[in-house]
Amino acid sequence: MPDSQPQVPSPTDEGTPQTQFPPGIAWIDGRFVPMSEAKIPVLDWGFLRSDATYDVVHVWKRRFFRLDAHVERFLASVAKLRLSLPFDRAGLEALLHETVARSGLEDAYVEMICTRGHSPTFSRDPRDAVNRFVAFAIPFGWIANPEQRRRGLHLIVASVPRIPAASVDPTVKNYHWLDLVNGMFEAYERGGESVVLKDLEGFLTEGPGFNLFAVKDGVAHTPDAGVLEGITRRTALELCSELGIASAVAPLAMETLTGAEEAFVTSTAGGIVPVGSVDGQALPAAPGPVTQRLSELYWHKHADPTWATPVRGLSASAT
C-alpha cells in the first residue's frame, strides 16, 4: 500500500479511549444500566447542538438535599426550552429515588438531563425531535479537594467573558461551557486552581459549576444576573438570613471581591467552599468566620427534614 493511502488506525492503536467509569447507575432509554453503558446517540441534538438542560441534586447520608428545589428548577428549564418529559413530577421523583437506591450510594451526585433527542425523519427541525430523558447517580464529587476546602481555593478572574444572558439564559441550567473551560485553562496557566468569569460589562459572574460570594464590611455579596440561580446560592442566602448576616444580590464589582474580608463559592458539588486567593492575592481570612458559620449550618441542615428527604429503598439496597 503506497504512503498516500495509510492504514486506518486499528482498535488497539494508541489513543483509543480506554477510559474508566465510576460506580453508579443510569436510567436511559427505558432501563437501568451501569455507568459504563450509559451512552447517548451521537445524533442526539443534546450533543450535536448542546440542546439540553439538566440539574444536579445530591444525596448525603442516604438523604436528598433540597430535592423539591432542584426538581422545580429542572421542570422550569425543560419548559423554557420547549422540551417535554415522559412522565410527571411524581414520576420524575420516583425515578430519582429508584436510581439512587439501585446505585447503593449513600453519598451521591445525582444528575437529571433532558435532551432534544433527534428527529426520526432526519429533519433539522427541533419540533420534530423525540426528547430524551437520562438520570444517573455516581459517587458524590467535590469542586475542591480536602486541602483546598481547608485553606481556600486559589481563584483566577479570567479574561474571557461569560456567555451573556441575552444569548443563552443562564437560569436554564445548560452545558454551554466552552467559555468556562477556556477560563479554566487560563487559570491553570496563571497558577490558579479554578476560575470566575466577568460579564461583558466587567462585573463578576460565576465559575464552572459554582456561584460566587464576597463578604465585604460584613455583607455577603453575590451577583444578581448573568448567572445560574444556584440552589446552594439560594441556600446560602437563606442561611445568611437565619444567622443574621446581611446579604446583597446586585452587580458584583471586581473591587468588592479583591477588597473582601473573605469570599466563598457555592455548589451542589461541595456546598460552601472558601476562597483563599484571587489572582494570586491572598484574602484576609480563609475560611473566614462567615464562611465557617454558613458551612457548618449548611451541613447541619442535611439532617433537617425541612430540606432532607430520605432516599426510598436505599437502606435495603445499600450494604
Next chain:
Amino acid sequence: MPDSQPQVPSPTDEGTPQTQFPPGIAWIDGRFVPMSEAKIPVLDWGFLRSDATYDVVHVWKRRFFRLDAHVERFLASVAKLRLSLPFDRAGLEALLHETVARSGLEDAYVEMICTRGHSPTFSRDPRDAVNRFVAFAIPFGWIANPEQRRRGLHLIVASVPRIPAASVDPTVKNYHWLDLVNGMFEAYERGGESVVLKDLEGFLTEGPGFNLFAVKDGVAHTPDAGVLEGITRRTALELCSELGIASAVAPLAMETLTGAEEAFVTSTAGGIVPVGSVDGQALPAAPGPVTQRLSELYWHKHADPTWATPVRGLSASAT
C-alpha cells in the same frame, strides 16, 4: 403502594424514545458500527460541557468536496481547544475515506468530532481527560427542501443575539447552539422557515449551520466577524472572484439585507441556497442571477479534481 410513591416508568411506557436512525456508518472508540450503535458516554465532557469541536465535509457522487479545507480547519480547531487526536492528518483522512467507503453512500454528510472525553480519575480538570474521536457518514442532508431551494428560504432575523466571539470563538466550529435553536422557534412562530441572528451591536451574523450573503448594488456582502468561517462561504467568495462578481467581507447591516437585490445562504449541507424573504418581505429576486451563477458553478466544481477527491474504495463497496 400509596399515591405519594408512584411507580418508576417502565421501559414500555409512553415517552420512551423509539427513535429511528439513518443508514450510515460511524467510527467510535476504535471500531466501525451502524448509526444505531454510534453512542458516546453520558459522562463525556463533549456532552456535559459541550467541550468539543467538529467539522462536516460532504461527498457528492463518490467524491469528497474540499476535503483538504475541512481537515485543515478541523485540525486547527482541535489545537485551539487544546484537544488531541489519536492519529495524524494522513490517519484522519484515511479514516474518513474508510468510513464513507463502508457506508456505501455515494452522496454523504460526513462529520468528524473531537470531544474532551472524561477523566479516568473522575477529576473535574479538563487536562486529565482522555479525548475521544468520532466520525460518521450518513446520507447527504439539505438545510432546505426542494421547494425552498427553488423559491428561496423564508428567513427571520431573530431577537436573540448570537453568542459573542469574545465568549466562544466562532471560528472553532462548535455545538453552542441554544441561541440558534431559540431563534429557530422564534422564526417558526413568526411564519419563517429559518433564522439569522444579529450580534450584540446589531450586525447580522449567521444562521443554524449556514453563512449569509446579501447582494446589493451588484456586490455580494457577507459578515467578517462573529461567524464561522464556512468552507462554503469561502468557496462562494472564490467563485465570485472567478466570475468577476464583486464581494465585500465586512460588518453586514440589516439595511443591506432588506435592501438587497437578492440574498443567499451557504452551507456544506446544500451549497448555495437562495433567500426568498426576510421577516416576511419578499426580496426582488429568488433565486437572483448572482445566486444562480454561483450555484451552477458550485455544483460544476464537484467534478473538478482541484476540489473533488474520489473516495477510496467506495466504488467497490457501493452497489
